[in-house]
Amino acid sequence: MEVIRAVGEMMQAAGRVRAQGQILGLVPTMGALHEGHLALIRSARRECGVVAVSIFVNPAQFGPTEDYAAYPRPLERDLSLCEEQGVDFVFHPQAGDMFPGGYSTYVEVEGLSEILCGASRPGHFRGVATVVLKLLSIVRPHRAYFGEKDYQQLVIIRRLVKDLNAPVEVVGVPTVRDSDGLALSSRNEYLSAEERQKALSLNRALLAGKAAFEKGERSADAIEKVMKKGLEKAGVVVEYVQVVEPENLQRPAKVSGPVRALVAARVGKTRLIDNMLIGG
Amino acid sequence: MEVIRAVGEMMQAAGRVRAQGQILGLVPTMGALHEGHLALIRSARRECGVVAVSIFVNPAQFGPTEDYAAYPRPLERDLSLCEEQGVDFVFHPQAGDMFPGGYSTYVEVEGLSEILCGASRPGHFRGVATVVLKLLSIVRPHRAYFGEKDYQQLVIIRRLVKDLNAPVEVVGVPTVRDSDGLALSSRNEYLSAEERQKALSLNRALLAGKAAFEKGERSADAIEKVMKKGLEKAGVVVEYVQVVEPENLQRPAKVSGPVRALVAARVGKTRLIDNMLIGG
Numbered sequence: 001m002e003v004i005r006a007v008g009e010m011m012q013a014a015g016r017v018r019a020q021g022q023i024l025g026l027v028p029t030m031g032a033l034h035e036g037h038l039a040l041i042r043s044a045r046r047e048c049g050v051v052a053v054s055i056f057v058n059p060a061q062f063g064p065t066e067d068y069a070a071y072p073r074p075l076e077r078d079l080s081l082c083e084e085q086g087v088d089f090v091f092h093p094q095a096g097d098m099f100p101g102g103y104s105t106y107v108e109v110e111g112l113s114e115i116l117c118g119a120s121r122p123g124h125f126r127g128v129a130t131v132v133l134k135l136l137s138i139v140r141p142h143r144a145y146f147g148e149k150d151y152q153q154l155v156i157i158r159r160l161v162k163d164l165n166a167p168v169e170v171v172g173v174p175t176v177r178d179s180d181g182l183a184l185s186s187r188n189e190y191l192s193a194e195e196r197q198k199a200l201s202l203n204r205a206l207l208a209g210k211a212a213f214e215k216g217e218r219s220a221d222a223i224e225k226v227m228k229k230g231l232e233k234a235g236v237v238v239e240y241v242q243v244v245e246p247e248n249l250q251r252p253a254k255v256s257g258p259v260r261a262l263v264a265a266r267v268g269k270t271r272l273i274d275n276m277l278i279g280g
Numbered sequence: 281m282e283v284i285r286a287v288g289e290m291m292q293a294a295g296r297v298r299a300q301g302q303i304l305g306l307v308p309t310m311g312a313l314h315e316g317h318l319a320l321i322r323s324a325r326r327e328c329g330v331v332a333v334s335i336f337v338n339p340a341q342f343g344p345t346e347d348y349a350a351y352p353r354p355l356e357r358d359l360s361l362c363e364e365q366g367v368d369f370v371f372h373p374q375a376g377d378m379f380p381g382g383y384s385t386y387v388e389v390e391g392l393s394e395i396l397c398g399a400s401r402p403g404h405f406r407g408v409a410t411v412v413l414k415l416l417s418i419v420r421p422h423r424a425y426f427g428e429k430d431y432q433q434l435v436i437i438r439r440l441v442k443d444l445n446a447p448v449e450v451v452g453v454p455t456v457r458d459s460d461g462l463a464l465s466s467r468n469e470y471l472s473a474e475e476r477q478k479a480l481s482l483n484r485a486l487l488a489g490k491a492a493f494e495k496g497e498r499s500a501d502a503i504e505k506v507m508k509k510g511l512e513k514a515g516v517v518v519e520y521v522q523v524v525e526p527e528n529l530q531r532p533a534k535v536s537g538p539v540r541a542l543v544a545a546r547v548g549k550t551r552l553i554d555n556m557l558i559g560g
Binding site: 007011102103104105106107108109110111112129133134137138140159160163164165166167248 | 287291382383384385386387388389390391392409413414417418420439440443444445446447528
């Protein structure tokens with residue numbers, strides 16, 4: 001496994017892989033790898049001859065009051081995990097090389113970025129879209145792997161890639177959950193034991209919404225109400241609970257085909273998100 | 281010469297060129313080709329094994345009150361000129377293929393896009409940056425050629441390419457002028473004979489500014505005043521007259537190194553721009 005820090009070196013290494021006719025897969029991460037990331041890496045490993053994992057805590061996607069400085073950075077552990085998974089390249093650039101002085105260019109996927117998580121995190125998806133476009137440009141993978149856990153992010157990246165004619169296939173990988181149902185997230189480590197119990201309400205609320213649909217409920221309003229009630233009962237602070245069309249994130253009044261149920265809530269100081277396919 | 285309309289077909293053709301190890305040059309244009317464009321094409325022809333010219337009147341860079349519909353589109357003539365210059369590929373996509381329904385992604389080079397021409401043309405450089413990034417992604421040229429005539433555009437594209445790690449060399453080509461000094465522009469054909477005489481004041485004002493510098497004037501204010509006076513005397517409506525640093529477009533108080541003098545003015549209903557290196 002080769003660990004590369006310099007942008008230019010990564011571009012050259014990736015160029016050599018493509019020139020050899022190998023299929024190159026990229027798994028962009030912010031590190032603090034857990035089983036969710038490992039599922040992305042395993043998918044890439046199965047489908048690509050060469051696998052690159054990027055580890056970069058992207059300052060452009062954190063708001064001024066968010067946890068950029070505190071975000072976990074267990075690099076040695078992350079590198080061991082990558083090694084165990086048979087990763088070929090880890091790209092671990094410095095913030096000052098990705099966003100040097102005078103940096104001015106930002107990408108925005110309009111319409112999809114201001115809603116849901118974007119409403120409480122202004123600029124977040126602009127930062128995500130920008131860094132993903134940069135990573136795609138540096139590594140130029142044939143396939144790039146993203147978790148369904150960050151569902152809005154996945155939809156935005158699919159749109160970005162399509163709109164900008166980026167020659168890459170975006171692969172969405174299902175959310176990995178702990179045995180108690182909690183969706184894996186690097187931010188779960190902020191939770192106390194008590195908070196972790198409360199956090200289970202996100203998954204349970206989604207399951208309750210899904211159950212309501214399966215019992216015949218077709219009103220988005222009613223499904224959202226079921227979910228919201230469960231979250232409030234558990235004592236978490238609901239940020240949003242919404243049923244949306246899978247590709248454009250628009251809220252339907254009636255649920256006729258497959259939709260995604262999305263929730264965001266604060267458990268103590270920790271903001272968590274989760275989502276589930278309903279009717280698919 | 282091959283004329284390609286479909287985005288996917290252009291991507292494939294360009295991919296074949298690169299796979300053959302050929303150097304691919306792209307000259308992005310909006311058509312209505314004149315000697316200025318031909319200078320870009322000749323530079324590309326000299327430096328690249330394969331030359332692609334794109335002809336696309338980009339709706340995203342025109343404001344609602346601007347001349348998108350009226351912009352000249354002499355396609356047959358453009359194709360003949362390309363053929364004469366030994367162009368290999370003309371990429372002439374349809375607006376609906378470049379910006380299909382649901383299109384949402386825009387690129388912005390902040391700081392450089394809101395000033396000068398951007399101040400009177402909000403969204404213009406966002407549209408330029410977006411379409412250039414798309415063209416670079418579709419054609420993936422080794423080199424891309426832009427005229428110094430659109431100086432702010434050139435600076436923005438250089439910044440965009442650097443910031444987004446786009447693997448392309450941006451080549452700036454000097455402005456081509458008619459024998460009377462008028463900078464060539466597809467919009468010159470809007471001018472009446474009388475207006476064309478007035479339009480000469482742009483080049484003359486720049487030359488006067490340059491002469492003032494060469495006689496020892498170092499105050500940006502004073503150099504701008506000289507230029508402005510010439511324009512006003514000629515009876516054109518000045519939009520801006522500015523001396524700026526070549527790379528960041530910031531206005532220095534004192535001119536110590538090489539700067540660009542930039543002018544924009546309306547001659548009748550036609551908006552014209554021109555610029556000149558001073559002290560270089």
